[in-house]
Amino acid sequence: LGSVIPIANQKGGVGKTTTSINLAASLAALDKRVLLIDLDPQGNASTGLGIDKDDADNTTYDLLMGTCALEDCVMETSCEGLFIVPANGDLVGADLAMANMPKRELLLNQVLNQYKGEHFHFVLIDCPPTLNLLTINALSAASKILITLQTEFYAMEGLTQMHDAIRHVRANLNENLSIDGILLTLVDRRNTLDRQVEKEVRAYYGSQVYETVIPRNVRLAEAPSHGIPIIHYSVQATGSVAYLSMAQEMLERESIE
Amino acid sequence: LGSVIPIANQKGGVGKTTTSINLAASLAALDKRVLLIDLDPQGNASTGLGIDKDDADNTTYDLLMGTCALEDCVMETSCEGLFIVPANGDLVGADLAMANMPKRELLLNQVLNQYKGEHFHFVLIDCPPTLNLLTINALSAASKILITLQTEFYAMEGLTQMHDAIRHVRANLNENLSIDGILLTLVDRRNTLDRQVEKEVRAYYGSQVYETVIPRNVRLAEAPSHGIPIIHYSVQATGSVAYLSMAQEMLERESIE
Numbered sequence A, B: 001l002g003s004v005i006p007i008a009n010q011k012g013g014v015g016k017t018t019t020s021i022n023l024a025a026s027l028a029a030l031d032k033r034v035l036l037i038d039l040d041p042q043g044n045a046s047t048g049l050g051i052d053k054d055d056a057d058n059t060t061y062d063l064l065m066g067t068c069a070l071e072d073c074v075m076e077t078s079c080e081g082l083f084i085v086p087a088n089g090d091l092v093g094a095d096l097a098m099a100n101m102p103k104r105e106l107l108l109n110q111v112l113n114q115y116k117g118e119h120f121h122f123v124l125i126d127c128p129p130t131l132n133l134l135t136i137n138a139l140s141a142a143s144k145i146l147i148t149l150q151t152e153f154y155a156m157e158g159l160t161q162m163h164d165a166i167r168h169v170r171a172n173l174n175e176n177l178s179i180d181g182i183l184l185t186l187v188d189r190r191n192t193l194d195r196q197v198e199k200e201v202r203a204y205y206g207s208q209v210y211e212t213v214i215p216r217n218v219r220l221a222e223a224p225s226h227g228i229p230i231i232h233y234s235v236q237a238t239g240s241v242a243y244l245s246m247a248q249e250m251l252e253r254e255s256i257e
């Protein structure tokens, strides 16, 4: 498997799912083979890619409980080169079920290491809005983490908790965990607050912050109701251009490492 | 204690904290004594009301762990009639700590029942964006739940999971739990998607949906950076008018019961 990249932030509604779907689709459009693992009990990434969650044979829940191998959970999507492990309501309360399992933080890491199927350049993981065992599993299995950040007042305060969690995982579970970057989403530069927060984040986190920002664009909110990523819904929309350019920037950052 | 009302939705970023702070402040402005319990490890409601979280003696974590009584956790805010039990990072991972405690779902209910301090007309609870033990504790202690809903595509799919959780709590932990209502937030009626979702929600949930909707209003996103509710930041803003009218509607619904 290639780079395993959770898309995480315990702050809710900051574009994690929208980034998971559209970054995955953009990387696939740039000829990469991409697997998206939906680790959120809400299953928004699965729905947003047109998957009928109640129809899926094996889901992320089955994967974590060890009742099926990764190669048996991977489903095709309507996008060439993009595959998904879907999530449904079974995942609600999974963290409680996992609490008393041995190596409870490393369950996902274990199944990814045992994967014997066709190679993926990228494995993206859509995380739930909470620092629970599901998110800790994603961080423990990760090569690097992508943090999506809305330019809102509460953004900076959430970052310190996320950095604490990253330090804890790096010290105890995954010494290779690094930060891929911070992606600013839902940005509306007409608002003073947005401009102020962007300035603060760039001043504090420097080159960790992606040059590309994702603007607020209603096409991004509409695309999931059609079950397709924005590049297949409206390729000339500002949201499409932004995610394609962000995918390219990710590849450039990857090649510099 | 009066009505205990969690403000909940496992979907992230749908205005739970914004509603907790501004509904609490509006009820206080209408001469009610209100307690806001911050049950979110992010502690956004505490910060949004100007509380220095690291300065607080007793927090929601201490309350749940039983190391202090409710009357010892209540702090004043800058608003007359509005009090808070603050939250800080101690609450991160509290659900794992609670997982093996007896009556783990009823810890909050227990401390509320033992309260011996001055009467509150309302106890509002700001919930985290996940159906974990913290949110289950809030539902188990509740008289009725207020669900905030953003008019977005993912909104409807989240509601079914919330209703499942409510049915589970009502059957096993709190037979009196009812739904106070569904409040539409971040509404921008210029968008077709917003109008479509609003129509669907009202058609499906009928009178459970508040007449008052909370419009998208940048003053609501700015107020927390000043540590005050919107009615003290900019009383003529559309966000202030909306929350005052919503508070009045809540009181009217309460008197009809």
Ligand SMILES: Nc1ncnc2c1ncn2[C@@H]1O[C@H](COP(=O)(O)OP(=O)(O)OP(=O)(O)O)[C@@H](O)[C@H]1O
Pocket (backbone or CB within 6 Å): A011, A012, A013, A014, A015, A016, A017, A018, A019, A040, A044, A127, A128, A129, A185, A186, A187, A214, A215, A216, A217, A218, A219, A220, A221, A222, A239, B010, B011, B012, B013, B129, B152, B153, B154
């Ligand atoms: N750049 C954008 N422009 C417009 N709408 C957006 C944008 N990004 C996300 N949205 C919309 O905002 C809402 C929140 O985004 P999304 O669900 O991706 O966030 P999330 O962080 O995954 O939320 P959660 O914390 O619940 O998992 C969704 O309705 C989505 O369609």
Ligand SMILES: Nc1ncnc2c1ncn2[C@@H]1O[C@H](COP(=O)(O)OP(=O)(O)OP(=O)(O)O)[C@@H](O)[C@H]1O
Pocket (backbone or CB within 6 Å): A010, A011, A012, A013, A129, A152, A153, A154, B011, B012, B013, B014, B015, B016, B017, B018, B019, B040, B044, B127, B128, B129, B185, B186, B187, B214, B215, B216, B217, B218, B219, B220, B221, B222, B239
């Ligand atoms: N009506 C509104 N108009 C404009 N901005 C709003 C409105 N309601 C909330 N916001 C802003 O949207 C963001 C998300 O709102 P908020 O934090 O209240 O949601 P939440 O459901 O509590 O999020 P979480 O799931 O992380 O707890 C915040 O930056 C907030 O200031």
Ligand SMILES: [Mg+2]
Pocket (backbone or CB within 6 Å): A016, A017, A018, A040, A044, A126, A127, A128
């Ligand atoms: Mg999401």
Ligand SMILES: [Mg+2]
Pocket (backbone or CB within 6 Å): B016, B017, B018, B040, B044, B126, B127
């Ligand atoms: Mg909140």
